Amino acid sequence: MLKRKDVVKADSLFRIGGNAATGPWGPALLALALLLIPMAAATAQESGGRGQQMEFIRDAEIEHIIRGYAQPIFHAAGVDPDAVDIILVQEDVINAFVAGGQNMFIYTGLLQECDNPEQLVGVMAHETGHIAGGHLIRGRDAMDNASAEALLATLLGVGAAIASHQPGAAATVITGGTGMAENNLLAFSRTQEGSADAAGMRFLDSAHITAQGFHDFLQKLAGQELLPANRQVAYTRTHPLTQDRIDAVADHLQASPWKTAMLGPAANEQFQRLKAKLIGFIHPALALRRYAPGDPSIIARYARAIALYRQGNLTEALPQLDALIAQEPKNPFFYELKGQVLMENQRVAESLAPYRRSVELLPDSGLLRGALAQALLEAGDPRLIDEALRQLQFATRQERNSPFLWRLVATGWGRKSNDGMVAYALAEEAVAKGDRAMARSESERAERMLPAGSPGWLRAQDIRAIVDAH
Ligand SMILES: [Zn+2]
Structure with missing residues (x-):
């Protein structure tokens, strides 16, 4: 995957500005296991005049994990999992919301705030309640309708652009996406909150998952409502939190036969790895402090390997990564990471083997195939172009609206004149x-x-x- 540094200014909805995907093919555009997409900053009047930028993350492993958790919830809700786009927003803000029908936005700050997968699943069940209920996020009373409409359209634009998982969607947006959700401008109504809670708890019950995580998460946020407004949790503003809500969840929990039905140790391990990966990528220095060098767990070593590589310390990062691979030789994401580390450090030929292995282990992932294809093209060996194009054929089927992948396709055919x-x-x-x-x-x-x-x-x-x- 890749990181886009372009910040595109767009001055109207759905209009493409700039040429995010046509920039030079330098190393800066090469793959990152986390795909960061800076969104348009633009005027940001709605967000209090601050320049805002929304960044989206694409990561095969994180999406795999979160989708895995969401699957039984969507199933219980009668929602087609393929129709819901789970969009990861890279920001240290505790927030999540649905907008534009079936786009579920989850902030990395919320993932970090959740202690266990049950809390995240609880939040997702609640959001699925909004989807199933057809709730529209709306402007707060204080706002005039025109602005609320415009803001909603902005969110819809974001959602539509990302709907099909595309890096270059960056270009389609628009003003102040992040600030809107944070600055109190958009919220579900209290009635909708109650109904999303009730629906979410029903989905959890039919999926045989405890609502304890959801209860704990709300309880935790309630404690933060006393903070000054600028430090308050965005989530409690998009989803107004009341003691009534917490009480209702507690009552439900007491009566639920699934009160103690946790997701299990494997799901917890996955979740802690997800958090470790995010911290390693986004806050390497913090990761190195939080995960001690002597900690033998895979979680800690994963976080440290990623953080070291992000700090440019390949001497330490690569052996640690190799040790992880030796311990879990069937983990596609360890190979993917190794491929990425090598490719980003001008060792493209060496990156091919781990990338190929990652695809062998998880052949259904368009993101992994796209990463392999990019490495194959970067290798500069004409004999590899057909393989790259084959991988891209698969990848673009799954990631139909990724300008980045189509650009790779164009590059491949260009090499074949x-x-x-x-x-x-x-x-x-x-x-x-x-x-x-x-x-x-x-x-x-x-x-x-x-x-x-x-x-x-x-x-x-x-x-x-x-x-x-x-
Ligand atoms: Zn809500």
Whole structure:
């Protein structure tokens, strides 16, 4: 995966600004296990004049874990898991909300605040209650409707852009996403909160998961409501917290046959690794303080290996990573991390083996295949291009709207001097970015150059038809 440094300014909804995905292919754009997508800062009037930037994380392991927890909840709620986008916002803020129908935003600060997976699952069950109830996040009373609408549209824009898991979605947004949710501007109503709680607890019961985590999480946040406003937890503002709510959850818990049904040690281990990974990536120095060098647990060693690599200390990071791999030779994410560390440090040829292994171990992950494909292309060996294109064919099926992956496809075909397919891939990239003009010109170019009736030619026709229809 990759990190985008571009901060794109967009001055209207759904308009693409800048060229986030067309920048130079330098090492700065190379893979990071965490994909950080800075969102548009822009004017940010709504967020109190502060420049705001929303960053999204894509990470195969973290998404795998969170989706695994969410699965039984979605199932209990009768919600199609594939229709819900879980969007990770990289910010040290305790918040989570749903917007734009089925987009569930979870902040990394909330993940860090949860002590165990039961707390996170409780929060997700509540959010799923909002989804199942069709609740719309709304502006606070103090705001005029027009602003509330605009803010909601902004969130919808974010959601729509990310809906299909795309790095370059960055470009589609818009003002002040983060500040809105933090600054009290958007909230669910108290009635909606009660109903989302009730639904969430029902889902937990049918999934045979205790609501204890949800109760503990609310209780913990309640204790923080006495803090000064600027330090208050954003979550309690998007989801107004009352003693009544906590009492209702406590009552339900007492009566529930699943009161003590925890997710189990394996789920807990996963969750602690998820937290370790986030801290290692986002706050390496803190990770090195929090996880002691002598701690033999995989959690601690994982956090430290990531933190050391993030600090550029490969001498220590790589042996630690190798030791982790030796201990868990079937863990795809350890190999992925090793591939990433090597690739980012100009050891691309060496990164191929671990990347390939990660894909073997978790073949369903479009993110892992995309990372491998990038390494194959970076290796600069013409014999590897076909393999890269094969991986990308799979990856783009799953991550259809990732401009970054389509750009890799274009790069691969470019190396094979197939200008028609380059044009086709650039047209797909433009679609993913919402760049209508480019989608039209590249699809027309592809149609001219590709053999009539070939798959690329047909798809280019489809793209032009879609563009014309809008
Ligand atoms: Zn809520």
